[in-house]
Structure formats: C-alpha cells, structure tokens
Amino acid sequence: MRHRVVTMTALIGVVAVAVAVFASPQVGDYVRAPAVQNPAPAIQALADGSLERFVDLHPVMGSFSLLLRAPVVAVSDALGGDHLLGYRLGALLCFIPALILGAWLAREIEMRDRPRLEAIAFGALLVVNPITLDAVRAGHPEEVLGGALAVIAVICAARGRSLESAVALGLAIGTKQWTLLAVMPALFAARPGTRRTIGVVGGVVGVALALSAPLADWSDYREKAHALGQTEIVSRYSAWYLVSSSAEITVPDGDTLDAIRRLPHGLSREDISLAIPGVCAALVLVVAWRRRWRLLEEEAMALLAISFVLRVVLDSTVLLYYLAPMLFALAWWEVRLRGSPLGAAAAAAFAWLLFRQVDELAGTVSAALFAAGCAAICACVALSLRRPVSHGP
Numbered sequence: 292m293r294h295r296v297v298t299m300t301a302l303i304g305v306v307a308v309a310v311a312v313f314a315s316p317q318v319g320d321y322v323r324a325p326a327v328q329n330p331a332p333a334i335q336a337l338a339d340g341s342l343e344r345f346v347d348l349h350p351v352m353g354s355f356s357l358l359l360r361a362p363v364v365a366v367s368d369a370l371g372g373d374h375l376l377g378y379r380l381g382a383l384l385c386f387i388p389a390l391i392l393g394a395w396l397a398r399e400i401e402m403r404d405r406p407r408l409e410a411i412a413f414g415a416l417l418v419v420n421p422i423t424l425d426a427v428r429a430g431h432p433e434e435v436l437g438g439a440l441a442v443i444a445v446i447c448a449a450r451g452r453s454l455e456s457a458v459a460l461g462l463a464i465g466t467k468q469w470t471l472l473a474v475m476p477a478l479f480a481a482r483p484g485t486r487r488t489i490g491v492v493g494g495v496v497g498v499a500l501a502l503s504a505p506l507a508d509w510s511d512y513r514e515k516a517h518a519l520g521q522t523e524i525v526s527r528y529s530a531w532y533l534v535s536s537s538a539e540i541t542v543p544d545g546d547t548l549d550a551i552r553r554l555p556h557g558l559s560r561e562d563i564s565l566a567i568p569g570v571c572a573a574l575v576l577v578v579a580w581r582r583r584w585r586l587l588e589e590e591a592m593a594l595l596a597i598s599f600v601l602r603v604v605l606d607s608t609v610l611l612y613y614l615a616p617m618l619f620a621l622a623w624w625e626v627r628l629r630g631s632p633l634g635a636a637a638a639a640a641f642a643w644l645l646f647r648q649v650d651e652l653a654g655t656v657s658a659a660l661f662a663a664g665c666a667a668i669c670a671c672v673a674l675s676l677r678r679p680v681s682h683g684p
Contacts, residue, residue, distance in 0.1 A: 296407055300397035300414035304390045307419040309383060312427055318378045319430025327351050327515040330360075330433070331374075334381065337361035338368060346507045351516045353501040355465035356433035359384050378430070385432035386418065388439035388459075392619060393418040395446070396626060403630035413632055417622055421643040426612035437466035438599070438616025441473035442623060444493070445595055448477040449588035453485035457492035464493070465500020470616075471568065472598040475575040479584060480591035520561025525552040527649070528609035530665075531563070532658035552654065560607045567605050571598040578676055589627040593672045596620035604665040611646045614639070621668065628675055638668055 321331045328350050336344035338361045349357075360381030367377040397414030401407055426434045440463035447456035460477055463470035474493070478486050505512035525535040535552040554563075575594050579586060586594070599617035603609055618639050622632035641664055645657065652660075 296397045296401045296410050296414075297394040300411045301390055301394040303411060303415045304393050304418045307415055308386045308390065311419055311424055312379050312382050312386075315424070315428055316375070317428045317430075318375060319428055321378050321430035323374065327519045329430070330357050331378070331430075333357055334361050334364055335377075338365035338377075346504050347511070349504045349508075349512065351512070351519050352433065352467055353465040353497075354504045355462050355500045356385060356436055358500075359436075382427050382432040385436040386423075387436075388443060389418045389423065389435050389619070392439045392443055392623075396622060396632070399623075399626045400631060403626070405630055409631065413622070413626075413636070416636070417619065417632075420618070420639060422611055422615050422618055422639055425610070426615055429610065429612055431612060433466055434612050435615050437463050437470045438619050440466065441470045441616060442592070442595065442619045444473055445477045445480055445591050445620075446588065446623065448485070448489055449480035449586075449591055451482060451485065453481060453488040454492065456481065457489045458496060460489065460493035461496025461500065464497030468501065469602055472571050472602060473595055475572060475579070476586065476591040476595045476598070479575065479579045479582075479586040480588060483585070517561070520559060520564060522560050522607070523554045523558070525554055525607045526609045527552075527654040527657045528604075528646070528661040529607050529658065530604050530662045531555075531607050532654060533662065554607055563605065563607055567602055570605070571601055574598070589624055590676060592620055592624040592627065593675055596624050596672050597669050600665050600669055604662055609661070611642065614642055617668075621672070624672065624675075634671065638664065 318331075320326065320329050322329060323331060323335070325332045325348050330350050330352065332348040333345050333350060334357050336342075336348055337357065345357075360377075363380040363384060364377040367373075367380055372380075393414040395414075396417055397410040400410035400413055423435050426432050440459045444456045444460035444463060447453075447459060456477055460470075460473060463473060477493075478489060481489055525531045531554055532552055534555050536555060538551050538553045554560075574597065578590065578594060582590065596617060599620055603613045603617060606613070618635060621638060622635040625632045625635050642661075645652075645660055645664070649657070
C-alpha cells in the first residue's frame with residue numbers, strides 16, 4: 292500500500308539525516324561571532340531569552356529558521372550541551388520539510404508502477420545527498436528548509452490544498468527571501484477560487500516572519516543588507532565569471548596580493564539580486580498567459596526549477612548548497628513527467644563532481660562548464676512547456 296512506502300522512506304530518511312548530521316564536526320558559518328548571514332548569535336540570544344539581542348543580531352534572512360531552532364538550542368544548553376550539539380539539533384529540525392518531500396516523492400514514484408525499492412531509494416536520496424549535506428557543513432541548513440517548503444507550497448497549490456500551500460509558502464518566505472520565486476508558480480497552479488487564500492494567508496505569514504524582527508531595528512537591518520549586497524566579487528561558478536575582470540586585494544598580512552574577479556561595469560550583487568526575480572517573473576507570466584493563467588502541476592514545477600537554476604547561475608556568489616532547492620523542484624518535475632528522477636540525480640552528480648574539481652580546473656573552465664550544465668537543465672525542462680495551448684472553454 293502507498294502509505295508503506297511513505298513511512299519507510301521517512302524512517303530511512305530520518306536515520307540517514309541524523310547519522311549524516313551527527314557525523315559531521317563542521318558548523319561552517321554557524322559561529323558565535325556576529326555576521327550578516329550568520330544566524331548563530333541571534334538564535335543563541337533567543338535561546339537565552341533576550342529578544343532585544345535577537346533583534347540586534349538578526350542576520351539578513353527571515354526569522355522562521357531562527358525561531359524553529361532556538362528552543363532546541365535552549366534545551367541543549369540546559370542539558371549542558373555545547374555549541375556543536377545545538378547546531379546539530381537545529382539542523383535536524385530544518386530537514387523536516389525535506390523529509391516530508393522525500394516521502395511524497397517516493398509515493399509519486401511508486402504510483403507510476405516503479406519498484407518500491409527504487410521509490411524509497413530516490414526519496415531518501417532527495418533528502419540526504421552531497422548537495423543538502425553541503426548546506427549542513429556550510430552552516431546553512433535553512434537553505435534546505437526554505438527550498439523544501441517552496442516546493443511543497445507549489446504541490447499543495449496544484450492539488451487544491453490552499454491552506455497548506457499558503458502556510459508552506461509563508462514559512463518559506465519567512466525563511467529565505469529568494470523563495471519569493473515560488474509565489475507565482477504556486478498562485479497559477481492553484482484553482483482561481485483558492486488563489487486569494489494562498490495570497491492573503493501566505494503573505495501574512497511570510498511578512499510576519501520575514502519583516503517583524505528587521506522592522507524592530509530597520510536602519511540596522513538595511514545597513515547589513517546593503518553591506519551584503521555591495522560586494523562585487525564573483526565566484527568561479529557564476530556565469531558572471533565569464534565576463535568579469537581581474538582585480539587584486541591585500542590580504543590581512545599586508546604583504547601579499549590575492550587575485551579576485553570583479554563584476555563588470557560597476558555592478559554589485561545587490562543589482563543582480565534585483566534583476567533575477569524580474570527575469571523569473573517574466574518567464575512565469577509568459578507561460579501562464581499562454582496557458583490562460585492556469586498551470587498544470589508539472590508546468591508550475593518546471594518554472595520553479597528553472598527559476599531556482601537562474602537564481603544560482605546568475606548570482607555572483609555560487610555555492611554547492613545553493614542547488615538544493617533546484618534539486619527538489621527538478622526531481623518532482625521529472626517524476627511527474629517520466630516516473631523517475633534519473634536526470635535530477637545526474638544533474639546533482641555533475642554539480643558535485645564539478646565543485647570537487649575546484650583546484651584542478653581553471654576558473655573560466657569551471658564557470659563555462661557550470662553555465663553549460665545549467666543551460667542544459669533549463670532547456671530540457673523548458674521543452675516540457677511546449678505542449679499545445681488549449682483553446683477550449
């Protein structure tokens with residue numbers, strides 16, 4: 292029966308996540324020192340019961356993952372746990388939506404008459420793989436949390452579960468701002484009569500979680516966001532690397548010069564971050580218009596996958612774990628169309644292998660290969676959107 296594959300996948304996923312999280316001694320950016328993208332100090336402040344310090348130390352992201360993790364950090368502290376234990380417990384909570392999504396994926400695969408073992412394997416691998424585990428090592432499990440919630444929101448919207456979609460969408464927006472890319476796919480996948488519920492409830496939840504803490508000290512939050520957005524440095528896997536210019540900076544010892552790549556024409560990461568949502572929104576609107584403003588589930592997921600790819604490759608900073616949301620959406624889209632996410636697995640393997648070759652490949656080669664891979668993914672997904680437009684009532 293279908294519930295068996297869901298239960299088995301969830302249990303295997305929980306064990307695999309727990310083993311992987313507790314096997315890693317790394318916390319990445321999750322350190323005690325305040326930083327614009329480091330949630331640890333704010334989580335610790337909330338765990339200590341200091342709302343004022345929570346607001347002061349709030350990183351440039353939504354509050355949901357911080358509120359989610361603070362209670363387990365408080366429990367860990369009360370039991371004498373160290374910083375690493377608190378991080379691990381919080382990371383486990385961030386994987387809950389991904390575990391749900393993995394179990395759902397296994398059910399979808401089995402429903403298409405695929406072997407149960409294959410369904411369970413792909414469902415568990417969606418949750419525990421080199422990309423999602425890189426988020427744990429980097430100190431940002433909230434990337435997995437936000438990506439899974441965004442995909443769940445689109446699935447629920449397409450299946451008429453408007454309240455669940457609205458809550459998931461609001462929680463996603465309250466986790467990371469880039470999950471706004473899921474708003475239009477979710478709305479156009481939903482029946483017209485349910486869109487108001489998704490928009491209003493999702494908007495209220497999202498705004499409350501994304502802006503309540505920043506608005507308490509808006510000038511400080513704006514200063515942090517501005518500082519983060521003003522960087523001009525380009526990472527080697529960004530498409531911008533191919534048109535970037537070389538520059539040199541002085542390293543802390545003051546004697547050695549370190550070569551970097553800089554965005555062209557005086558652009559900053561903030562400029563790019565404002566342009567990417569516009570490109571993605573235009574794409575969704577064009578397809579939705581051709582579909583008479585109602586998208587099938589696989590179409591909405593295709594657009595979400597493409598949006599998540601563009602969000603990564605067009606950013607000036609590209610890290611492996613940024614691909615987790617894309618992997619979630621791509622796997623779901625492929626199962627809906629083909630029954631098995633082999634292509635998504637191949638794309639994840641390609642990205643992982645490419646990022647492992649960081650010291651062996653020249654920067655231009657890395658950027659070109661990654662951009663070509665992303666272009667291939669977008670082209671394959673976009674082909675599924677070329678079905679004839681219905682002119683019926």
